Amino acid sequence: MLCQxxxxxxxxxxxxxxxxxxxxxxxxxxxxxxxxxxxxxxxHKSGKILDIPHGLANAMFLTYAIEFNAKxxxxxxxDIARAINL
Numbered sequence: 692m693l694c695q696x697x698x699x700x701x702x703x704x705x706x707x708x709x710x711x712x713x714x715x716x717x718x719x720x721x722x723x724x725x726x727x728x729x730x731x732x733x734x735h736k737s738g739k740i741l742d743i744p745h746g747l748a749n750a751m752f753l754t755y756a757i758e759f760n761a762k763x764x765x766x767x768x769x770d771i772a773r774a775i776n777l
Contacts (some may be wrong), residue, residue, distance in 0.1 A: 693711075
């Protein structure tokens, strides 16, 4: 839905903007029911304190979290990489 309506929403088409609100609502429900992990948690705290945009804060922590988690989740990472053809 996001890919389908984002550009039209940006171009101020009313139905697309309504649909983007629905997308945002669905994403909020997913986040409320998912365990988002340490990267997301640290990004919330540090982003607020250091005035860093949320997406950028996530990107800053992601490589370090993957490196740390790989010590115990190497097989899981390998399975995911194979599943997405990396």
